[in-house]
Amino acid sequence: MGGSALDVGRAAYRENRWNDAVAELELADRDAVTTPLDLENLATAAFLVGRAADGLDWLARAHEAFLADGDDVAAIRCAAWLGMMLSDLGDHARSGGWFARAERLVDASDEPDADHGFLRVPHGLQALYSGDAEGAERIFREAELRARRAGDADIAALAGLGIGQSRIMLGDLGAGMRLLDEVMVAVTTGELSPEASGIAYCALLQSCRLAFDLRRAQEWTRALDRWCAARPDLIVFTGQCHAHRAALFLAHGAWAEAEAAADEAMQRSARGDHDGIFASAYLRGEVHRLRGEDAAAEASYEAAARTGFEPQPGLALLRLAQGDSATARRMILAAADRLDPSERRVLLPAVVEIELVAGEVAGARGAADELVAFSRSESMPLVDALAESAESAVLLAEGDAEGALAASRRAWVRWRELEVPFEAARSRVLAARCIRASGDEASAAMELDAARAIFEELGAAPGFAVAWPPVTAPDGLSPREVEVLRLVAAGHSNREIAAALYLSEKTIERHLSNIFGKLGLTSRSAATAYAFRHGLAD
Structure with a gap:
């Protein structure tokens, strides 16, 4: 019975039927007939279907089983993956412990490059995230050299992703994107494991966002869709997959489809793809903001912020639409100052818009010039x-x-x-x-x-x-205040204006108070006359 379950489980794993693989290999494990490699595959399948806690336990057992068999390289591989997985889950203490164990085993091993370069990858990521793109590229190139020497396609691909991302951060977008495309060739030809393939897809699409490469993002999102569809049991990466689809729908004006894709991304993320939570919540916020549904947008941005990432530029643009240009400006400039140049570029269009509304033309000119220079270079x-x-x-x-x-x-x-x-x-x-x-x-x-x-x-x-x-807008009026003034000039009541703009009457009263204060007016009739004099009334 155990042998049968083992055979079925192995076949299911080879055929990307992850739920069946987990069920059968877990049954075989209970009968004590699994090998260390079976345990590693069981852990991988568990991760892919969203059972991260079980996956961690089985991978730790696989590590111990490989050590007992004297297979140090496989044991190091398991320890390194445990470090990567735990780091991704935010468990940095245990992650550091597993990386330390892997490094100790490498130091004790007689085999050159026993880690195949894997342990260089987290160091490269640390350098990249701290803004040291040149240092990161050196580390990733060393990791790639070791991986290719060992014939490890997964680690070579992860290192190649890091090199490409480093080149993008250094401003060499063309070379960076070509390197990422080369990694994707290994994905599409089936040379990489499911984990490495999913990481590659998501890293490439994130890089497309930083490079403003909409057409490349469209092509690879379609490829990611096909890859996920061929693995119906897959949970990990699918939340991110649907979030990427939502972003494309949003750009192309299919907002209902964007909202549906973001909802699907959120559901998938809740089932185990935690890396998709921010994007799904943020994109829902964007759909609501563009529709003028301020309260729903606010709730979505708050959900995105709970992941630890800033929901910008969307939240700042929402504050702008609500008439609070000072807060919008403070938010967007602070966010832009905290980011490296490659990430900062994503915020520049919003910086221009907010600076202009705030009357800071010089600041808007600086951001526009930065965008123009970027356009000329790439x-x-x-x-x-x-x-x-x-x-x-x-x-x-x-x-x-x-x-x-x-x-x-x-x-x-x-x-x-x-x-x-x-x-x-x-x-x-x-x-x-x-x-x-x-x-x-x-x-x-x-x-x-x-x-x-x-x-x-x-x-x-x-x-x-x-x-x-x-x-x-004249006299320091915000875009939302101009909207309110137009509707006042058209003869609408506060209740009607609130309904038209999807705001509360209390918010409309606050906007009117701001308008009267900025313009030195005391009545709706005076505000109406002002609107006609300045061409703000239809």
Whole structure:
């Protein structure tokens, strides 16, 4: 009976039927017929189906069994994986203990490169995360050399990922992404274990985000979808897989699909793929923010923050939409200051937007120039579109409506080619502002109507659909305050404005108090007159 379970379990493991593998190999283990390799495979299958605690126990037993058989290399491998898994779970004390045990065994071993370079990988990651990309690359290259010498494809791939990520952090995006693509060749040809393959997919897609490489992200997300679909029992990595899909749906304007994918990512993450929790919660927050559902967005960002990562730039942009530009600015600048250059770039478009609303044109110019320089050094469609959009908004704030109009037109073309409708519509709003500055109200209205149609089709927040307010709103008004002022000028009550903007009446009262204070007004009729004088009323 035990032998039968062992044979079935081994076959299930080879065929990626992880739940069957766990059930049968666990049964065989009870009958004491498993080998150390069977225990290691049982641990791997348990990790893949979300049973991390059981996986850790079985991997520790596999380590001891390999030691008893005199297979030091396999024992070191198990100890190193235990260190990696525990570190990923946040259990740094036990992680350090297993790494120390692995290093002691390496020192005691007569075999050169007994760890196959595995123990260099966490040191490389530590250097990378601390911002020492050059040091990290040296460590990863040493690990790769040892792994290739030992013929260990998994460790060579992990080291290759680290080299590619180091090159990206150093600003060499082209070389970094090519190195990651090379690792993915090993994944697609089936040379790597499931754990290494899943790590490679997720690292590549994270790097695509840092490189603003939307098209590469689309291609590899489709590949990850196929890889996960071929392993229906898989839990680990699938939360991240659905989160990547949600991000692409969000960019391409399929917000209902993005929300559904984020929900699926959250469910998968709760079942064992804890690395997907932040992304799933954050992306739900983004969908709610863009729809104007402030309370739901707030709750989602809070859930994301509980993972230990900052939900930026989404939370800062939510504060901006709520009329609190000071807090938004404080948040986004603090977050940008804490990040290395490769991560900081992701925040630059939000920095430009928030700085302009706060009236800090010089700060917006600095962030826009940084984006433009990035675009010139690594020309990619998404980077170019972001740079053109930022440049257009800043030029308009600086008084160069003609230059801003040309930049907004170029941005619109790029966003349309990338099939990112929300940003394309924002570019048309920028164009309308530029045209309005020349006095051509009719042409400006046509641009705004085109943008409004897209916002309404997407289900964007009413403030976008009505007509996105000028970035440089007069007299220090925030975008949300301009939205409220427009609706006041249209004759709506506080209750009606609250319903239109999905806010509470108390929040509307606070916005009105801010508006009256900034403009030195005391009545709704005076505010209405102001709105008409400044072209803020439809």
